[in-house]
Amino acid sequence: MPAQAAPADPSSPTVFAHRGASTEAPENTLAAVRRAHEQHIKWIENDVQRTKDGALVVIHDATLSRTTDVEQVFPDRSPWRVADFTLAEIRRLDAGSWFAPRFRGERVPTLQEYLTLLDRDQQGLLLELKQPELYPGVEKQTVDALEKAGWLDQAHLAGRLVIQSFSADALRRTHELRPAVVTGFLGSPPVSRLKEYAAFADQINPDEKDVTYAYVQAVHSVDGPDGKPLRVNAWTVDDLTTAVRMAALGADGIITNRPDVIRNGVQ
Template identity: 60%
Template sequence: MHARAVAATTTALLGTVAAVFPVPGAVAAEADPPLVIAHRGASAYAPENTLAAVDKAAQLGFRWVENDVQRTKDGELVVIHDDSLARTTNVEEVFPGRAPWKVKDFTAAEIARLDAGSWFGSAYAGARVPTLQQYVRRVDHHHQKLLLEIKNPQLYPGIEKQTLKVLSNEGWLDRPHVAGRLIVQSFSADSVRTVHELKPAVKTGFLGTPSVAELPEYADFTDQINPSYRTVSLGYVSAVQAFTGPHGRPLEVFTWTVDDAATAERVAGYGVDGIISNKPDVVRAAVDGG
């Protein structure tokens, strides 16, 4: 067990019960408002995971943006959420005979031909699926911070090492970035653990809601437990924050994906450290964060 484990044990029963039966109206102790993170950029207002969405987040004044990283057939890292290109590009029109249009089955050059903006609105026609290199350069241009999700790592062996290499090449593994401008997260505990082992200085997050009993194991390799807002409660947040992570600080909780004021106020009341949102302006107005 880690430091603060005694406190965690004390709150474990509360966390287990409250995670299943949240206490109506329960409010955490007074604290700073949570960070607000623009999900896939400001994706309610510009096509998700595009440079335009980064720009929109910056225009709205948001310091943190979140993105998703996957890999092309020829080994380029690109920023896109789905493992298929079909929902957010015109791939079916450009390459009609190549269903199911998986990212891993297309080269970077082929993906660069696709329109990743028209589906969202004509004003964004011609937007492209950015490479990770292009994306981090735009984030850096705006002096923003990045919550990077390694998506579907089981499809892309070695993607953790490759992601860290791109970040390193772009200057994102220097002390200022690692100290406060970068978090790498995944739904895969193995992927998060791999990132921590490859580059222990990098802050990491696990996407999900592990049981309180599992938290000591997670605290070995992740700095955050990032659950859906549907599974979070005051007791669970308190239980997570009672553990100390690999960098000697209490584990944090970033919850997702919150797009309305009432939910934002509720999860802020639980004491979460961050709220990930497609409508970060709505959340900021509700919790006075950002």
């Protein structure tokens, strides 16, 4: 195995807008999708969780405190878990002002709204099942929602949808439900266990700190459930130096809060 990385692949990695264009608009809102769309970023990453009354919503944290005004609106509802609020309650919250006053009135989107806003014919979705252990059955519910929205047709299965998670169990369940859906494991399993993960994951998506040339080569040498080599998407890369390094190490994709900057720098 070469000790030194090869020069950056001129074909360059895919750029994923992490939580949307999240340095320019509040993360995981429709505004962040619109901004990424304006920047002609094809792939959007988001996080999916579930309300008390069973609605799938797009939000990163398991609590509403950091990215909404929930503590002002519902002061007696500590610890303000997503799972303890109904969709109607969550829809009352402002999910934009914490980021900048001009985004006042942004709401926590439902997955359905989010899918409707995405350009089905142009954009791709890297959908993270966030803390799926809190939401039994969320894998099937998410797959059903994607199907209803037309996101499980051949074109999407062939290259416009990935479901990822830090939970191997959730990915295994997702793969069992719909083997054709591309799945990504968030983390960096040891090389000796990559074949186990390749039974249900098409991608290994590590923290960029764990990415080495040898690791990428090892991942690429294992075939996923569809018989194609596993892919590697590194997160979260917001500076060009690291992005160029990821490209040089052979990463297939870069997940970033600054998609326009990274795209312009590595492509």
